[in-house]
Amino acid sequence: MRILVVDDDMEMRLLIRSILTAKGYEVLTASDGIEALAVLEKEKIQLVISDWLMPRMDGLELCKRIRAASFPWYVYVIILTAKDTKGELVAAMESGADDYIAKPFDKDELIVRIHAGERVLNLEKTLEDRNERLSKALSTIRKDLEAAAHLQKDLLPRPGRVSSGFSFDGIFLPCSFVAGDTYNYIKLDRDHVCFFLLDVSGHGVQAAMLSFTLTKILSSLTIPAGDGQGGGVDRRQFSSPVKTVHELNLRFQTDDETIQYFTMIFGIMDTRDGRMTMVQAGQPSPIHMRKGEEPVLLGSGGFPVGLNPNATYEELEIYLKPGERLILYSDGITECTNQDGQEFSTERLVDLLQKWEGLSLRSAMEKLEKSLLEWRGSDEFEDDISLLAIERSRYNGDYG
C-alpha cells in the first residue's frame, strides 16, 4: 500500500519513511498541506499520515480539503502531533481525520494504527465492489425490463379501423415497466372481430409473463393473413366467447400457493350488424356509450379466469349501433387515486367519456389519458392502466 507522509520536519519524514518502508509500504512525502494536496491530485493514495502544525497549510486544513475534494476513493487520514489534549483530538476528528497519534509516538503503535486504517479501507473497498456489482446488476435488470416493456407495447394493436366501419383505440400505462394488463382485437374472418382486455392479478414481471402468454394464445385464435387484418378469409370456425373463456379457465387454473388469475372481457363482434357477444370474467362492467341516451354499464361481474375450476360463464349481448362506442377498461383506471387518496371512480370515467362523445376516438383517448395523469399528479401509477375503445362509425356500412 502507498502512504503519503506529510511533515515540515525533514528528519521526522525520513524517520517515518524508514519505519514504514521496513514494513513493506511504499512511501511518498510532502512538506506541507499544499504539497500534499498536489501529490494526492496526481497519485492514488489512500492513507495519509500528517503532522498538525506546518507552515502554509496545516494538517487540519489538509484534512478538510481532502474531505471536500471527494476523491473517487476514500482517503484515510492519521494526524500526528505533539498536541495531546481532548480538545485537540476533537478538533482533529471534526476536521475529518480518522485517527490521531500523539508525538513522541511509539513505532509499534504507528504500525498498529496503520493496520486499523487498512482494515477500514478494505471494508470500504469491499463495499465499493459490491455497490458496483449491484449497480451493474440494476442497470442490466433495468435494460431487460425496458426491452420487455417495448416488446409488450409492440404486442398491442395500433389504433385503427378494421373494415366495415369499426374503429379501435386504447390507453396503456404500465405501473412498472411491464404490465399484467393487455388488450387486443383480431379479425377472425370477413364478418367477425374478436376483442379482449385482460388484467392479471398482481402486477410487474410475474403478472406480465402470464399476460404475454395469454396475448400469444388469444392472438392465435385465428391466423391473420398478410397484414394482420384477417385478409380475405370469408368464413372460419371459431369458438364462442363462453367456450373460449371456459377453456381458458380450465387451462389456467392457479396452483394453491401462487394464486395467479386474471379477469377479462372477451367478446366477438359481428361487423355486419354490430352484434357483440361478450363474457365478463370478473372485469369491471364495460360501458356502452349510446347516442343521445345515458351510457349503460353492462353486466354485473363473473368469476375471474383461473380461480375456480367449476366456474360457469354467461354471455352478454348488445348491438353497437352506428355512432356508438363500447369501452373496456381495467380497475387501474377507476381505482386510480389522487394525492388525497380519492379514487378516479367509474362515475368520473363515464362522465368524461360522455363529455367527449362528440370528439374523434383518438382525441377522446388522448384527453382521457391526460386527465388520468393529471388526476394522479404523476406518471407513476399503483396499478396498470388499460382501456380498449371500440367505435362504430356513424355511417352504416362498409367503408374501411
Place this chain on the structure above:
Amino acid sequence: MEIMDEVIGKVTVLKMRGRLNSVSAVSLKDRVNDYAKNGQIHLVIDMADIDFVDSSGLGSLVACLRSVRKLGGDVRIAGLQDRVRAVFELISLHRIFEIFDDARNAVVSFQYPEKDAGK
C-alpha cells in the same frame, strides 16, 4: 399489516385493518398456514376495517380458503364494507365464500351450523 386474532371455542377470528394488497396478502397467507398447522381450521376473517382490497389480496383470501377447506375447515368472511363487497361481487367471490354481516354471526354459524344466522 397487523393481524389481530381471538379464539372463540373452536373458531379463530382474524381482524385486519387498512389495505389488503400484495404485501399484506403474504402476511395473511402465512398467518392462516400457521393456524392450519396448529389445527385451527375454522376461521372468520373480520374485514370491517379493511377499506381496500386489490387482486393479490383477493387471491390470498381464496388461497386461505383452499388450504383450510382441504383440511375440512372453512374460512368465513364478515363485515365487508360496501366498496369491498362490490369487488367481491364483481368477481363472484360471494359464491365461493360464506359472507356474514359481522364476526359474531360468522362465529355462530360455525357453532350452530343449522341456524345459518345473519348471512
